[in-house]
Amino acid sequence: xxxxxxxxxxxxxxxxxxxxxxxxxxxxxxxxxxxxxxxxxxxxxxxxxxxxxxxxxxxxxxxxxxxxxxxxxxxxxxxxxxxxxxxxxxxxxxxxxxxxxxxxxxxxxxxxxxxxxxxxxxxxxxxxxxxxxxxxxxxxxxxxxxxxxxxxxxxxxxxxxxxxxxxxxxxxxxxxxxxxxxxxxxxxxxxxxxxxxxxxxxxxxxxxxxxxxxxxxxxxxxxxxxxxxxxxxxxxxxxxxxxxxxxxxxxxxxxxxxxxxxxxxxxxxxxxxxxxxxxxxxxxxxxxxxxxxxxxxxxxxxxxxxxxxxxxxxxxxxxxxxxxxxxxxxxxxxxxxxxxxxxxxxxxxxxxxxxxxxxxxxxxxxxxxxxxxxxxxxxxxxxxxxxxxxxxxxxxxxxxxxxxxxxxxxxxxxxxxxxxxxxxxxxxxxxxxxxxxxxxxxxxxxxxxxxxx
Amino acid sequence: xxxxxxxxxxxxxxxxxxxxxxxxxxxxxxxxxxxxxxxxxxxxxxxxxxxxxxxxxxxxxxxxxxxxxxxxxxxxxxxxxxxxxxxxxxxxxxxxxxxxxxxxxxxxxxxxxxxxxxxxxxxxxxxxxxxxxxxxxxxxxxxxxxxxxxxxxxxxxxxxxxxxxxxxxxxxxxxxxxxxxxxxxxxxxxxxxxxxxxxxxxxxxxxxxxxxxxxxxxxxxxxxxxxxxxxxxxxxxxxxxxxxxxxxxxxxxxxxxxxxxxxxxxxxxxxxxxxxxxxxxxxxxxxxxxxxxxxxxxxxxxxxxxxxxxxxxxxxxxxxxxxxxxxxxxxxxxxxxxxxxxxxxxxxxxxxxxxxxxxxxxxxxxxxxxxxxxxxxxxxxxxxxxxxxxxxxxxxxxxxxxxxxxxxxxxxxxxxxxxxxxxxxxxxxxxxxxxxxxxxxxxxxxxxxxxxx
Numbered sequence: 001x002x003x004x005x006x007x008x009x010x011x012x013x014x015x016x017x018x019x020x021x022x023x024x025x026x027x028x029x030x031x032x033x034x035x036x037x038x039x040x041x042x043x044x045x046x047x048x049x050x051x052x053x054x055x056x057x058x059x060x061x062x063x064x065x066x067x068x069x070x071x072x073x074x075x076x077x078x079x080x081x082x083x084x085x086x087x088x089x090x091x092x093x094x095x096x097x098x099x100x101x102x103x104x105x106x107x108x109x110x111x112x113x114x115x116x117x118x119x120x121x122x123x124x125x126x127x128x129x130x131x132x133x134x135x136x137x138x139x140x141x142x143x144x145x146x147x148x149x150x151x152x153x154x155x156x157x158x159x160x161x162x163x164x165x166x167x168x169x170x171x172x173x174x175x176x177x178x179x180x181x182x183x184x185x186x187x188x189x190x191x192x193x194x195x196x197x198x199x200x201x202x203x204x205x206x207x208x209x210x211x212x213x214x215x216x217x218x219x220x221x222x223x224x225x226x227x228x229x230x231x232x233x234x235x236x237x238x239x240x241x242x243x244x245x246x247x248x249x250x251x252x253x254x255x256x257x258x259x260x261x262x263x264x265x266x267x268x269x270x271x272x273x274x275x276x277x278x279x280x281x282x283x284x285x286x287x288x289x290x291x292x293x294x295x296x297x298x299x300x301x302x303x304x305x306x307x308x309x310x311x312x313x314x315x316x317x318x319x320x321x322x323x324x325x326x327x328x329x330x331x332x333x334x335x336x337x338x339x340x341x342x343x344x345x346x347x348x349x350x351x352x353x354x355x356x357x358x359x360x361x362x363x364x365x366x367x368x369x370x371x372x373x374x375x376x377x378x379x380x381x382x383x384x385x386x387x388x389x390x391x392x393x394x395x396x397x398x399x400x401x402x403x404x405x406x407x408x409x410x411x412x413x414x415x416x417x418x419x420x421x422x423x424x425x426x427x428x429x430x431x432x433x434x435x436x437x438x439x440x441x442x443x444x445x446x447x448x449x450x451x452x453x
Numbered sequence: 454x455x456x457x458x459x460x461x462x463x464x465x466x467x468x469x470x471x472x473x474x475x476x477x478x479x480x481x482x483x484x485x486x487x488x489x490x491x492x493x494x495x496x497x498x499x500x501x502x503x504x505x506x507x508x509x510x511x512x513x514x515x516x517x518x519x520x521x522x523x524x525x526x527x528x529x530x531x532x533x534x535x536x537x538x539x540x541x542x543x544x545x546x547x548x549x550x551x552x553x554x555x556x557x558x559x560x561x562x563x564x565x566x567x568x569x570x571x572x573x574x575x576x577x578x579x580x581x582x583x584x585x586x587x588x589x590x591x592x593x594x595x596x597x598x599x600x601x602x603x604x605x606x607x608x609x610x611x612x613x614x615x616x617x618x619x620x621x622x623x624x625x626x627x628x629x630x631x632x633x634x635x636x637x638x639x640x641x642x643x644x645x646x647x648x649x650x651x652x653x654x655x656x657x658x659x660x661x662x663x664x665x666x667x668x669x670x671x672x673x674x675x676x677x678x679x680x681x682x683x684x685x686x687x688x689x690x691x692x693x694x695x696x697x698x699x700x701x702x703x704x705x706x707x708x709x710x711x712x713x714x715x716x717x718x719x720x721x722x723x724x725x726x727x728x729x730x731x732x733x734x735x736x737x738x739x740x741x742x743x744x745x746x747x748x749x750x751x752x753x754x755x756x757x758x759x760x761x762x763x764x765x766x767x768x769x770x771x772x773x774x775x776x777x778x779x780x781x782x783x784x785x786x787x788x789x790x791x792x793x794x795x796x797x798x799x800x801x802x803x804x805x806x807x808x809x810x811x812x813x814x815x816x817x818x819x820x821x822x823x824x825x826x827x828x829x830x831x832x833x834x835x836x837x838x839x840x841x842x843x844x845x846x847x848x849x850x851x852x853x854x855x856x857x858x859x860x861x862x863x864x865x866x867x868x869x870x871x872x873x874x875x876x877x878x879x880x881x882x883x884x885x886x887x888x889x890x891x892x893x894x895x896x897x898x899x900x901x902x903x904x905x906x
Contacts, residue, residue: 007799034675038797068795158642167620167637184620184637189611221704222487224697226679243696244677250700251674254707255789261711262785263778268795269786274807278814281782288778289819292771293826299767300834306763313766314752317773318745321886324774325716325741325879329734332715333722336708342521342721344491346460354727361731366742373746381753426778433774 006031007042014047024054033059037066041271045074052079061087065095068271076103085114093118094138094245097125101135124238133216134209136249137230137239143170144196146179151192157184168227170237171200177235178204206231209238213249218341220246257335260421261328263288284426291430295320295437302441311383312444315374315391316437322395323402323436324429326362330355330406331424338414339421348411352404359403360396367396383448390447394440401439402432459484460495467500477507486512490519494724498527505532514540518548521724529556538567546571547591547698550578554588577691586669587662589702590683590692596623597649599632604645610637621680623690624653630688633657659684662691666702671794673699710788713874714781716741737879744883748773748890755894764836765897768827768844769890775848776855776889777882779815783808783859784877791867792874801864805857812856813849820849836901843900847893854892855885 006027013024028036028051040048040063052060052075064072064087076084076099088096088111100108100122112119128134144153153169169187171180180200190199206229207216220228220243227240256266263284269277299306299313306313333355337343343351371392378387409428410420459480466477481489481504493501493516505513505528517528517540529537529552541549541564553561553575565572581587597606606622622640624633633653643652659682660669673681673696680693709719716737722730752759752766759766786808790796796804824845831840862881863873 038794041800154641157638184641185610188607188637188641221697221700226696243679243700244674247674247696247700247703250703251707251793254704254711255793258707258711258714258785258789261715262781264782264786269790271795274811277811278818281779281811281815282818284782285775285778285815285819288774289771289823292768292774293823295770295774296767296830296834300764303763303835307760310756310760310766311753313763314749315745317748317770317886317890318742320770320774321741321745321748321777321883322738324777325738325882326734328715329717329737332711333717336711337722340704340708341491342724347494358727358730358734362734362738365731365735366738370742370746377749381749382756429778430774433770437770 006035007039010039010043010051011047014043014050019050021054024050028055028059033062034066037063038068040067040071045078048074049078053083057087057090061091065091065099069268070271070273072099076107081107081111081114085111085118088118089115092138093122093140094125094136094239097122097135098130101126101130128209131213132209133207133211133213133228133230133241134238136213136216136241136245137209138242139239141168141170141227141229141240143172143176143237146171146173146197148196149192150187150190150194150196150199153182153187153196154192157187168240170229170240171196172237175235176237178206178229178231178237180204181229204229207241208233214253214339216241217246217249217253221250222341253339257339257421260419261332261335261425263426287426287430291433294434298434298437298441302445305445309383309387309448311374311378311381311387312390312441312448314381315370315387315394316440318370319391319394319398319436319440320433322366323398323432326359326399327402327406327428327432330359330403331410331428334407334410335421335424338410343411345415348415352407352411355407356400356404359407360400362403363396363399366399367392367394370395386447387444390440390444393443393447394436397439397443398432398436401435405432405435459488460492463492463496463504464500467496467503472503474507477503481508481512486515487519490516491521493520493524498531501527502531506536510540510543514544518544518552522721523724523726525552529560534560534564534567538564538571541571541575542568545591546575546593547578547589547692550575550588551583554579554583581662584666585662586660586664586666586681586683586694587691589666589669589694589698590662591695591698592692594621594623594680594682594693596625596629596690599624599626599650601649602645603640603643603647603649603652606635606640606649607645610640621693623682623693624649625690628688629690631657631659631682631684631690634682657682660694661686667706667792669694670699670702670706674703675794706792710792710874713872714785714788714878716879740879740883744879744886747887751887751890751894755898758898762836762840762901764827764831764834764840765843765894765901767834768823768840768847769893771823772844772847772851772889772893773886775819776851776885779812779852780855780859780881780885783812783856784863784881787860787863788874788877791863796864798868801868805860805864808860809853809857812860813853815856816849816852819852820845823848839900840897843893843897846896846900847889850892850896851885851889854888858885858888 009027013020013027043051048071055063064075096118100111112122124139125135142157144156157169167184169182170178173179180202181204182200186199205219205223207219209230209232216228227242229240230238232238259266265280334343371388374391375385375388378385406428410424413420413423462480466473466480496504501524508516517525549571553564565575577592578588595610597609610622620637622635622637623631626632633655634657635653639652658672658676660672662683662685669681680695682693683691685691712719718733787796824841827844828838828841831838859881863877866873866876
């Protein structure tokens with residue numbers, strides 16, 4: 001079914017001067033749309049448009065949604081609106097809404113005029129931020145009235161094959177307020193004349209449309225749900241968020257945290273435009289640079305004092321590097337723990353105490369190791385053997401403080417409603433570098449009292 | 454339904470000298486097992502055991518599986534085997550297998566003898582590594598013969614309510630080889646006398662039991678599956694991996710990568726035993742320490758030459774810090790790109806070229822900025838204005854090489870079948886620090902030619 005070298009085969013046809021459309025159509029039919037979507041990266045914008053033009057409507061819709069953001073933007077930019085509109089009608093409305101909301105209003109509005117069906121489905125979703133429950137939900141689900149029977153519910157399912165393949169039926173009252181839920185499996189096991197209210201579960205887990213997508217994912221994961229009903233404050237059922245959307249949320253939230261911790265932007269970096277990528281990383285590196293220059297100034301402050309004992313200076317990168325790394329360990333543990341729910345707000349205090357203890361233990365261990373090595377090597381470096389005390393104490397204090405700050409900053413951000421990962425990356429590292437340097441130099445100059453030249 | 458302060462309420466009852474068992478049972482009934490599981494952290498091992506003893510069997514099974522690994526270990530260690538065995542019989546077999554495989558053989562074997570039902574289900578799963586498709590799969594699924602009708606399949610479902618709530622029916626032939634799949638929804642929409650072979654989809658996506666869990670997760674995500682059938686080489690259907698297990702895999706693989714990049718172990722760090730946590734982080738920090746000490750030696754090598762121009766030394770932390778950060782950016786982008794499938798093996802070359810270009814661009818930008826600042830401040834630092842050239846060129850070369858190495862190492866590891874994240878953390882940073890230092894010192898000493906004292 002799937003071809004061996006789809007990219008090469010497509011490129012061969014596309015590179016011909018007179019495009020053999022029938023061949024191209026035939027070739028494309030042999031590739032699953034979900035396999036084709038990631039391959040578009042390898043083609044230039046014009047070839048992407050050609051490929052897209054030759055897909056049947058179902059495949060085109062799937063490829064458009066599943067491909068990388070850059071390819072999608074290029075297709076949406078170059079495709080004719082009257083060709084795009086019918087595609088949207090064939091897509092699940094939450095996916096169509098995701099794409100339509102990403103368009104600038106001058107392209108979005110004519111599209112919604114061309115497709116009244118799309119407009120009906122998409123308008124309610126456009127009201128919510130795309131990273132909330134309302135933005136992620138689909139309005140395609142199966143619901144039945146609370147006074148229905150099992151047999152009636154069965155007929156309702158048979159009439160709604162178009163809905164997403166979620167195997168729950170939601171029970172609503174006359175005002176469309178959510179009253180209960182039952183799985184198709186439970187339905188099949190019931191007598192056809194059983195009242196719905198007897199077989200449904202009425203203790204339903206639901207979420208408001210304003211809930212952040214990360215919390216939605218947490219609920220779905222915690223309760224192993226296949227779909228989470230989204231319910232307005234007055235109890236009306238608005239839509240459902242399905243587990244496949246939740247997987248995407250979990251992946252992208254994890255990516256975002258990782259990219260922020262590393263100091264880069266979370267926007268699929270390898271398919272981003274070149275200048276955006278450089279700019280995004282540049283911004284974060286400016287923080288690191290500011291820290292580095294501050295370190296130059298702090299050292300210059302002690303200039304002459306240091307000249308008479310260079311060995312003090314030689315250990316600065318080692319102490320800064322260790323403090324930075326201990327801080328990143330602590331920050332990553334906090335950021336990830338908060339994201340996965342391992343660290344609940346009630347545990348902040350105990351987690352912090354523990355982290356400080358771990359940091360201090362590591363500080364003492366490495367303080368001993370480094371102090372001993374520095375003392376042993378001091379004659380080689382032309383320094384007093386007291387250098388060992390300075391390096392050792394610098395390590396202890398630097399690592400303990402770095403571990404504390406690495407843990408406190410993300411937890412404080414979380415409490416204040418800020419993104420813990422964004423603050424925890426280069427910012428905390430820079431802070432830790434400077435603190436460790438200042439502590440070490442203060443200790444070293446006190447212990448070693450170098451002659452001021 | 455859910456209480457306001459469950460921890461305080463439980464602690465109040467548990468702290469009484471004579472335990473009022475009935476009160477405790479009543480209190481526990483009011484907490485959803487999935488809400489109780491994460492709260493166990495707050496109790497000491499004895500209280501955990503008391504809570505566990507007072508749960509009904511269904512809730513106990515759920516709590517045991519959903520709680521943190523440390524609480525689970527403590528319960529498994531203290532609970533009586535003849536109390537645990539019936540619990541396992543009530544759990545889905547893949548979850549039971551996950552727990553049973555984590556037990557030492559001297560506790561596992563008596564347990565399997567006590568529960569023949571468990572042994573039947575768990576033995577086939579024990580044959581596979583827990584991080585493969587075979588280890589994640591459940592043997593509870595609904596299958597029907599290929600010569601069945603829709604009506605017959607419906608009856609098969611009605612007789613298997615105990616199976617996991619996955620809404621697919623797998624079609625097998627006489628030798629239990631997988632022939633097709635259909636959803637319950639499609640089944641309901643069919644006439645009862647329709648032959649299964651007419652309504653099933655025969656182009657089924659499946660995986661071998663040896664497939665790594667990360668690849669399994671990728672398949673389920675790519676094709677939006679609710680369950681993935683696991684099929685032996687001869688075509689026999691062994692079990693299915695369900696989407697809720699896949700979510701757990703995605704979360705834990707993301708955690709693992711993040712923890713490795715930060716240089717710590719991926720084993721739920723905040724609930725790990727204290728000494729394990731310290732040891733795990735200690736190991737990674739040893740790499741950073743080795744790098745830091747190597748930096749001391751490299752500087753000592755140039756000792757006297759540097760004494761006459763301290764300003765060169767003052768910029769070392771800035772250059773090392775920038776190179777380290779650029780390297781982490783590149784590594785994180787590669788590690789996460791490979792994990793999410795954004796970077797496919799066919800794209801390694803183009804991604805690398807791009808990364809080197811980004812790195813060189815950032816190097817040139819920061820080289821100019823830093824070089825200009827260093828030249829401008831050189832008189833303040835008592836240095837020749839040529840210091841600007843040294844710092845600028847050091848920055849350009851350091852950042853370019855760091856970006857290249859940060860990208861190459863994870864991709865090379867991926868090609869060699871090693872874990873890209875494990876190599877990319879402190880190891881690459883240390884390598885980059887040393888390279889940047891060596892390049893900078895070589896350039897600075899060539900340009901500035903300080904008098905050797």
